[in-house]
Amino acid sequence: MDNEIKTWLFDIIQAIEEIEGYFAEKPMQFKDYLSDTKTKRAVERDLETIGEAVNGIPKKDKSFLLENAQKIIGTRNRIIHGYNTISDDLIWSIVVNHLPKLKIEIKILMEN
Numbered sequence: 001m002d003n004e005i006k007t008w009l010f011d012i013i014q015a016i017e018e019i020e021g022y023f024a025e026k027p028m029q030f031k032d033y034l035s036d037t038k039t040k041r042a043v044e045r046d047l048e049t050i051g052e053a054v055n056g057i058p059k060k061d062k063s064f065l066l067e068n069a070q071k072i073i074g075t076r077n078r079i080i081h082g083y084n085t086i087s088d089d090l091i092w093s094i095v096v097n098h099l100p101k102l103k104i105e106i107k108i109l110m111e112n
Contacts, residue, residue: 001112004060008053009110015046015053016103019095030092043091044079050102051076067105068098 022039026032033039054072057064066072075094078086 002060005057005064006110008056009106011053012050012106013103013110015049016099016106019043019046019099028096030088033092033095034088040088040091043095044086047091047094048076048079051079066109068102072102 019042022042033043051072054066054069055076057066058069075090
């Protein structure tokens with residue numbers, strides 16, 4: 001595997017683990033997330049990082065496929081360019097439903 005792709009995969013894992021770390025000392029509760037602007041902005045920033053890393057991979061190797069890559073890139077673009085169209089519900093859904101699956105997918109890719 002190309003070293004640049006390995007770096008992007010590592011960046012994705014690191015961003016996911018940072019997001020998990022924001023909730024390490026307390027259960028992940030949507031109501032707590034809603035009232036914590038700093039955490040909301042930090043999660044959005046990490047999602048931007050994930051999207052940017054995912055965006056770089058097919059540019060380097062078109063045969064390297066990630067499930068939901070276009071949705072991840074689209075979310076990154078919405079956070080950056082259409083910040084007023086991003087809802088807390090959407091971000092929360094990504095955090096609790098999609099990031100755990102992405103983390104597993106990336107770890108498997110890194111092991112190969």
